[in-house]
Amino acid sequence: MFAITTTGKGDGKVELRQVDIPKPGPKDLLVKVVVAAQNPTDWKSSGRFEGVAIVGCDYAGVVTEVGKDVTEDVKVGDRVAGMVFGCLEMNGAFSEYAVVPSHMFFKIPESWSFEDASQLGVACYTTCQCLYQSQTLPSPENPTSTPYDILVWGGSSSVGHFVIQLAKLAGLRVIATASPKHFDSLKALGAAETFDYRDPEVAQKIRTYTNGNLKHVVDCISEGSTPQLTSDSLSAEGGTVSAILPYETVRPEVKVVLSLAYHLFGKAFGNFTPTTEMNDFANKSSKLISKLLAAGKLTPAPVKVWPNGLAGVPEGLEYMKSGKVSREKLIYRVADTPGVKA
Numbered sequence: 481m482f483a484i485t486t487t488g489k490g491d492g493k494v495e496l497r498q499v500d501i502p503k504p505g506p507k508d509l510l511v512k513v514v515v516a517a518q519n520p521t522d523w524k525s526s527g528r529f530e531g532v533a534i535v536g537c538d539y540a541g542v543v544t545e546v547g548k549d550v551t552e553d554v555k556v557g558d559r560v561a562g563m564v565f566g567c568l569e570m571n572g573a574f575s576e577y578a579v580v581p582s583h584m585f586f587k588i589p590e591s592w593s594f595e596d597a598s599q600l601g602v603a604c605y606t607t608c609q610c611l612y613q614s615q616t617l618p619s620p621e622n623p624t625s626t627p628y629d630i631l632v633w634g635g636s637s638s639v640g641h642f643v644i645q646l647a648k649l650a651g652l653r654v655i656a657t658a659s660p661k662h663f664d665s666l667k668a669l670g671a672a673e674t675f676d677y678r679d680p681e682v683a684q685k686i687r688t689y690t691n692g693n694l695k696h697v698v699d700c701i702s703e704g705s706t707p708q709l710t711s712d713s714l715s716a717e718g719g720t721v722s723a724i725l726p727y728e729t730v731r732p733e734v735k736v737v738l739s740l741a742y743h744l745f746g747k748a749f750g751n752f753t754p755t756t757e758m759n760d761f762a763n764k765s766s767k768l769i770s771k772l773l774a775a776g777k778l779t780p781a782p783v784k785v786w787p788n789g790l791a792g793v794p795e796g797l798e799y800m801k802s803g804k805v806s807r808e809k810l811i812y813r814v815a816d817t818p819g820v821k822a
């Protein structure tokens with residue numbers, strides 16, 4: 481099959497080549513990838529990884545094989561989407577086929593195209609971690625009857641897009657930061673108010689809007705000035721920030737809790753040792769998102785179809801690395817790849 485891999489030289493470059501189709505284990509699915517979507521981790525990880533690995537985490541496709549020990553309700557021919565551990569082994573989303581752990585996939589309803597569904601994986605699992613693992617915020621299955629405020633820093637990012645929706649469905653009052661050109665779209669998704677993150681007075685304005693009572697933040701950017709600005713937006717007593725890149729708190733009364741979607745696969749990673757709780761959390765998140773999709777409760781973010789399928793990935797990674805992505809998901813249709821048979 482064709483796949484995008486790192487070169488093995490540790491040079492951060494990726495290339496389209498032919499490799500073996502990965503073999504699913506007894507608890508895995510084999511998925512024919514129809515569309516893959518890009519995340520910042522794809523260029524970051526391919527720059528760090530020294531071996532040869534298939535790149536890409538987010539996929540949408542069709543199940544072609546089900547492992548003999550899979551207990552989930554899934555069969556050959558089902559349309560599924562989700563996340564694989566790209567850039568670590570010879571299995572990834574920028575590929576004709578990917579092996580998917582059976583505790584981590586979403587069922588795609590008929591109303592969602594493969595193009596739209598390809599954006600769900602990393603963003604939705606990270607959203608669940610930020611809301612229900614780093615903090616214990618109400619979920620759409622058990623909404624709060626006494627709404628309180630949550631700040632979504634970076635509401636126009638891929639992760640922010642789903643954090644806004646799940647927080648709103650849970651009855652919270654959502655405040656989001658973004659560039660002003662995205663304010664209307666974020667309000668349509670569920671934000672009650674939006675603020676320009678480049679405004680020098682943004683934290684002060686958020687404190688005024690929340691009457692100095694803000695206790696919960698999801699920092700979907702987690703770098704640059706956001707540790708300071710999210711902290712400054714919180715109440716005098718402090719609060720909790722769900723972060724998705726590591727940083728230290730800048731105020732002792734503000735707790736910063738990091739989550740990494742990679743921890744959900746049930747595989748050892750860096751200092752992380754897999755736990756049953758993590759697998760269970762991933763499985764619960766998979767079911768929650770599948771249920772919301774089936775009920776028509778989620779809206780996709782706009783997608784940008786990159787030309788030439790997988791052959792376009794090196795260019796797409798450069799586009800993202802240069803900071804040009806603004807409320808859009810870059811996606812690759814595998815069938816657009818020169819040489820790939822339909």
Ligand SMILES: NC(=O)c1ccc[n+]([C@@H]2O[C@H](COP(=O)([O-])OP(=O)(O)OC[C@H]3O[C@@H](n4cnc5c(N)ncnc54)[C@H](OP(=O)(O)O)[C@@H]3O)[C@@H](O)[C@H]2O)c1
Nearest residue numbers: 520606634636637638639658659677724739740741806807
């Ligand atoms: N821990 C994890 O497991 C995990 C998972 C996913 C992502 N991440 C990390 O999280 C970051 C975001 O990922 P993503 O895929 O969601 O990104 P993305 O969709 O590519 O982010 C692009 C958006 O970020 C917004 N943005 C940039 N700088 C901002 C700032 N200072 N304040 C507010 N918004 C800002 C831009 O907003 P405007 O267009 O409105 O200007 C743009 O729309 C990346 O560093 C990624 O590596 C970590």
